[in-house]
Structure formats: structure tokens, C-alpha cells
Amino acid sequence: MAKEGIETLPTAGKLVAFYLSRDRVLALLSSQTLPAQVIAALTGQNAQMSTAILSNAVGSYLLQAIATDSVRTLPQLAFEGELKEGVPFIYNGHVTGKGFAASNKTLALSLTEKLDEPLAGKKLIFEFSKNGLVNSTAYTRMSGSTRLFAFGYITEIDDTIIRAVPYVVGDLVTSSHAITSPFGPTLELRPEEVEQFSGIDESWFPSQAEFKRMTRVSEQVVKELICRLLCEHSVPSDWGGEESDVLSANLLVAGHRHTGAFLLKGPARFHPMKPTDLGKNGDQLYRLFNIPARIYVIQHCHSIGAAVRKQAEAFALARSFVAPCQIMFMDGTTTARLLRAHGLWPDAAPISKKGKAK
Template identity: 35%
Template sequence: MLNSLFDSTSRGRLERIARHALGLRRGDHLAYARELERWLARFAVQPLDLALATGECHRGQLVWLQREFIWSDVAAERQASRAGGTEVRSSFRTSLVVGDQRSVLVHGSFNPARLTSSTSNVELRGTRHQFMLGHVVALGPSEVELRALAIATRLLRPPDGHATAWAPHPRWQRVDVSEVEQFAGIDFEVAPDALDVMRAIPEAEVKRALAVLIGEPTVPKDWGGEQHDLWTTRLRLEGRAHSAAFVLKGPAGGSMWRPMTIAMLGKNGDQLQRMAVSPAEVLVLQHCHEIRPEVVSMLESLASDMRNPRRFMVIDGYHSHSLMRAAGLAG
């Protein structure tokens, strides 16, 4: 199934590795992983949550997702397969919340004999976080069936040339607000009345305060269709300045003073999609209230495109209150 994705150059490279491996009586189980990395770094593949949120998901589509899956007992199923079982299948399932707060079951099965690594016995067991690339084979209002092409632990590399500037941690992408050097010394302890205070602070004031705290002299005016609300090349992380794009969401007179959903970010979350098109190294989402997990998941998916992996930061109403207090705009 992976060969069907690859071009003749990639397939030729794999064939040469296979011939060499036969001569040495050993195989290179990472060969397909390397080719898949090259392929994903060249071609656009939508994350499943984005495809569902935009209504673009269809049968036969190639998608990816990275999240907590519930796995069947793959180790036992591999053993049963080796013992001659011909109908042995392993299974997985997880759930996604899409833009309209709809819960979607994602499930599928695969042949355990096709697994290439002994660590699968441990990693595909119980509830484990994994990356999956697969085809949509069935699609309904409340469920999606996937046929997996690849299941792996994905470790996104930092952008070329900045390897020393990024922590070698599987969660290096998500930046905590307290990690921003300009915010050092700010007390981010949660204040009980933080969200009530943020209800009275307009988005424009938040934008100006963030620009002052970061040291960004240019504060753009709002206009329809903008890629982002604030742009800076001065966001300092781990000893150097980063470019950052911000999408800000204020109370809008109270109508937006509620937990953020994808629907609050334009049709199908297109405000996040427009921000992701920018060349920013860090994608930042700010809101005057709480931010729901599915919104964070979509932002992470957009930042995890293997053609341009980036960092992202979430500033909810509690963080926003601390920042506004530091800027002298909140009690």
C-alpha cells in the first residue's frame, strides 16, 4: 500500500535496499519509514480532524491523525498469526470532536503479521498515543473507518538550521506561555475572577498589550480576511527571536465570552487555517475564555504538517488575565 504512494525513484531505492539486505541476510525495517518521511515532507495530506471539520472528508481519501488510540491485544494477535491463524485481525479505535461539537468514532483493523517492529507488542496495547496514516474506507455522520497504511511514533524534527534551539522532547511543539522570555516574571497563577475581568477587555486592548509586552512596535488594524491579528518577529524563546502569528478572540460585547469552539473561528475554523498559511515559526491562539480541546487539537494538527512543522501556543482567558494585569490593564 505504501508502494502505491511512492514514485519510481523511491520504489527503486527500496528495491536496492531489499537486494542488499538479502545478501547480508538482514533487513532494514526503517527503509519504509525514511521513504514515508520524504513523501510526507513533499505532499499535502490533510489531518482527519480538519477534513471532518471542513466537510471535505470522503471515501478513499488519504488522511493522518495523531492521538490516543485504544488498541486490541496486538502481541497476542501477532502470536496467533504466527501460529497459523489466517483470519487474525488487530483493531483500534478513538474518537474526535469536530467543529459542530459532534463526536465521531474512528476505528479500523489491520493484519498484525504486517507489523515490522517488536516494540509494537508494547506500543499497540491498551491506550497509547500514536501517529496513523490511512485511507478512509467508510464514512458516516458519527463514525469513520480507516485502513491503516502506517502506524508509528512520529517525532517531528525541528526546522533545518535550528536544531540546537529546540528541546529534543516529543512535545517540543507546544509552547507554554511562561516559556516566552518577554513574559518572564509574570505571575500566571489562576485568579478566580480572571474570566469575568476578561469579559470587559476588548480584543483591541489585548492586541495592544501583547504588542507592548513583546516589544512589537507595529499594531495592525483589523480587517476582514486577514491572515492573523498580530504579527511579530520578536517573540523570544530559548535565547533567540522567533516569528509569530496571533489569532485573537475577544468578548465581542459578550457574544464570544464563552468556551472557544471551532465554529467561533470562522467557517470550518478557517481563521486557524489562514494563520497556518503564514510563514510564522510559532502559531498563537488567544481567547478571553476557556479553549476547548478540539480547538487545540486542530491548531496542533495545522502546526504538525510535515512539510513545515512548527511550534504553537495557546493563551486562554486565565493566561490573558495575567498578561493584561502585567500590562496594567486588569486588576
């Protein structure tokens, strides 16, 4: 749940490292700002405590470096035309770890993942050495199909592959809970947590026939309802260069007002939302996150596909390094519930003499 005064990621999150490139980290971080024991661990001088320090302490300095340098995600770099060799980036998501089995007698390790839009058709490959593994957990945690956070830089780009080397690979977790848990889920806000949307009936699921009524609900109807619920007295007009469909400072969460930026999609494309549905250049979601908001809302008349959700989470993660934010998904079912709660759910279409809905 969003809370008043929630902190940015370098404070609210913790990076537990499984891999660290000591030389690259030392070059990245100013040794003058690091405690002596951290420098000792990075230079191999403190064997007794080095595992604990490298696993649990160095990550906080790297998170701060990411925030200070405004390090971007790969999709952001692609939209900004900055996807180049030598450019640093962050990645948080699914990867496949290779080389961690005992049968691998070499030092070579890798993490790979097929990328979605705007980098569809490309594969991300992190390449690194066993020498940088900082604890025994790394072998099981990084092997096979898994989810990890990585901060690295691009070494090579071609038509099908983006190669990179990491500064650090690990788990991004919450620092505010007694038991650590992944940080990613804390970025998502449920629609019912917004007080103006809390009247929806979560137990109602439209049947397939009922769900098709969403094709008769225009984006304008949804926009007008949202503006009315948020006490916005004017409904914004659509225009080609807009960054959001609705921008309101009246979202109430846990008794506090927050600014929300909305991306709305009506029934012109009645299918699961894909990144290619988001503007002529597929950059509508990227432009949404350029707005200084606290809550970013993606609404669609149908389901919201995994690629869109992953892209939104990546943008929210990058923004959370500099400002607290959350994302909220309002798919077709949630939208239908909201319409129904406020008397706007369409009646069943009349049946023609041929037995078909008109």
C-alpha cells in the same frame, strides 16, 4: 524551546513503526530510491535484519513521502472539501486498539477514535491485519487506550464513520535527543519563553472572583498590549476575512526573532474555548495556519479546551513537515498574568448597596 535553524519534521523527527503494510509501502515509495536492504526487508528476503529495518529505517522514507506530497490531516481535508475515499492523511493522537489480546484468533485488528470538530459525530476506524506487525512491542504498545501516529488513506465514509487502512502505525519521536521522546510536545512553546512575555508572574493564580474580571477586558485591550510589547506601531483592525488578529516578525525566543501569527478571543464568549467558537464556519484556526509563520499563538480570555488544543497540534504537525513551527497557548490565566505584569489588570468592581458587584 524554539531554536534558530530548527529542522523540519522529516529530519527532526523519527518514526518508529509497529505496523507496516509492506505491499502498500512498496507501491507508495519508489523502489529505485530505496536501499537494497530496505527493499529486501519489505519483500521478506532479509529475515535476519528485517525487524530492525522495518521498525527503524522505513519510517524515514515515509516521513519524507508525507512531506513531499503535502499529506494533510483529517480536519484540513474537511475544511478543504477533500475528505474523499482514496485520499491519504496523517493522524497523531489518542486511539483505542482492539484485537491485540491472545484471545483474538483472527488476523483482524483495529484502531478507533471519536473525532472532534469539524468532524464531530464521526468515528475514525483504521482496519488492518496482524500480518503487518513488525515487532513484539506492537502488541502492548497498540492495545487499548494509547497514543499513536498513523499514515493511511480513506477507504469509506458515511454519516458516522471514516474507515481507513494504514501504510504505517507507530511512534513519532524526536531524533535529536539521546533518549527518544514523543515529538508532539516539542511543538508547543510556553509563553514565558517569548522574551517580550517573560515578565509574567507564574506563581500568581487569580481566584475565581478575580478571574471574572477578564469579562471586563476587551479583545482590543489585549491586542493593543501585545502590539506594544512586540513593538508593532499600528494595531490591526478586525475584518471578516482576516487570517490572524496580529502578525508580527518581532517575537524574540532564545535571542532570535521569529514571525508569530495570533488568534485572539475576547470575553464575548466567556467559557472554555471550543472549535465552534472559532469563526462562523469554525475554520478560524485552519485559516491561521495558512499564514507562513514560525509561531502560532492561540489566546483566549478563558481556558482553551482540549478539542482546540488537539486541532492546533494537528495543524502544527502537518505544517512541520514543510516548515519548522510551534504553537503557543495563552489561556485566560496567562492573559491575566500578562495584563497584571503591565498594569492593565482591572481593579475589583465596586460593590452596590445590594451587595453585588456593579
